Amino acid sequence: MVNRSDIHYFGAGPAPLPTTVLENAAHVLLNYKDKGLGLCEISHRSPEANEILDNTKKALITLLDIPDDYEVLFLQSGGTGGFSSTVYNLVSIWVEKKRAQIAAEVGDDDDAKVLERLRKVVDDELKLDYLVTGSWSLKASQEATRLVGAKHVNVAVDARKLNNGKFGHIPAEHEWSLTPRTSGGGPAFVYFCDNETVGGVEFPAFPHSLEGDDAPLVCADMSSNFISRKVDVRKYAVIFGGAQKNIGNTGIAIVILRKSLLPPTSKTASPDLLRALNLPVGPIVFDYATVAKNNSLYNTLPIFDVWVAGQVMEALVDKYGARRIAGQEEVSNEKARLIYEALDKYSHLYRVVPDKVVRSRMNICFRVHGGDPEKEKAFLAGAEKRGLLGLKGHRDVGGIRASNYNAVSLEGAKLLVSYLEEYAKSA
Structure with missing residues (x-):
């Protein structure tokens, strides 16, 4: 059995969610606030629903x-x-x-x-x-x-x-x-x-x-x-x-x-x-x-x-306090920096798709071996063996795409960097 903690998911969407939010979601789906009803069963016009809307806003x-x-x-x-x-x-x-x-x-x-x-x-x-x-x-x-x-x-x-x-x-x-x-x-x-x-x-x-x-x-x-x-x-x-x-x-x-x-x-x-x-x-x-x-x-x-979205955002509010979204921005920037630095370090092997000045921090798109289909397939297979999932590029453009959303941990980004290094040295 594969444990959730063994996986780092870089899919572009639906994207990963914080494990604590999903654990709480599993509970409220069965019994929300000890009402004996799951959250999907309560009326959208109930006081509980209005409270969820208000808190998420x-x-x-x-x-x-x-x-x-x-x-x-x-x-x-x-x-x-x-x-x-x-x-x-x-x-x-x-x-x-x-x-x-x-x-x-x-x-x-x-x-x-x-x-x-x-x-x-x-x-x-x-x-x-x-x-x-x-x-x-x-x-x-x-x-x-x-x-x-x-x-x-x-x-x-x-x-x-x-x-x-x-x-x-x-x-x-x-x-x-x-x-x-x-x-x-x-x-x-x-x-x-x-x-x-x-x-x-x-x-x-x-x-x-x-x-x-x-x-x-x-x-x-x-x-x-x-x-x-x-x-x-x-x-x-x-x-x-x-x-x-x-x-x-x-x-x-x-x-x-x-x-x-x-x-x-x-x-x-x-x-x-x-x-x-x-x-x-x-x-x-x-x-x-x-x-x-x-x-x-x-x-x-x-x-x-709406409740799930609220839980995700409330956790960020609790985590960063007065810094608000600036705290998450620093983490997002750091994860992106680490990955792009590894790609640029081995530019003979990896080619970042967009121009450097407009590179997305969220969706890191690159090609391996000039876009060779078989070698990119092998790269993805190696990543999956290491628990790095969701790296396949969009069907319209192919290649590799690491989506660096908020729920991707810094640890996950570092593990991807380690794989980029390892693959480059063995290629």
Whole structure:
């Protein structure tokens, strides 16, 4: 029998979870707080469920120092659902702002004229900017194109163009073709994926060109580097991500958004207006205002999944105290440093895929023996014999990928480094 302590799992997601959290989960699945019912059996509208929601929110707010003017939501769509929900919500807000401006000019009572002018504004001005730096941002841009049409989607960055058709770089910001900001507007939002799980590319910092008071709404997918480093939440309109990498198990997505995007501060276009403009009307379970109004309980939320996420984050709060997420960031950086140093030391054997300045701390992607399939298979087999699992690269790109999520211990990272050294010396 293989013991859990003998295994170090580097899978990209679903990812490893802290053993103590899983041990507690095994208990609460059978009997939560001595109620005689398991956590998956209690009502999502019960006092216990509301307490779990509240505690999980508090832990995330504490870790990331989320300001009071931001809301935290839990949805069931995963990160991929975020590709759609951001379009539905932020386009609808953009349209309503334009409608209100036009109505103020021509008069609210002339609906036909307002609609006529609004159609032209949408046709001429609606743009969604996407920074495509990897597989997931590409999928996000493709979903936006599917929903609103190609003419409204501006791929301001396509990293493949500077890298022989492959991802692995982030072009310099002066090469980006962002939609111009004007006194009357700009793009409905700018989207980027903070960490690309498949190709191992991570933005080293918030893009400078998106800073400033006149910056457009910024939406970031942080599925795979959530709670791994400090984030200035104030710079974002929306942050979202699936929980199944650093935070919890598969089943929920987390959204952090400015309350100014919610009623009464902000209003969204009516479904009838969106249909008249040939724009998509989103499912009610994706509507931020509805989810926020109902404390993420508009429909049946998987409370067990929220509980797991809360346990993971509360443990980090207890561990690092006033240092908050900075403590975990130091550990994440150290693990990544050790692994990359070993790979660079034997650069004749190992080739790190992404450019050095955008290497992900979370997903360390490399090739062995120039990508020779049989030799990479042998490398993986040797790793498995040593209890180092989940190192096979994504099916779309192959190679090796060590996902360095929070639950991967420093000991596990050091054991991987030892294997890299051992393999290099015997190759």
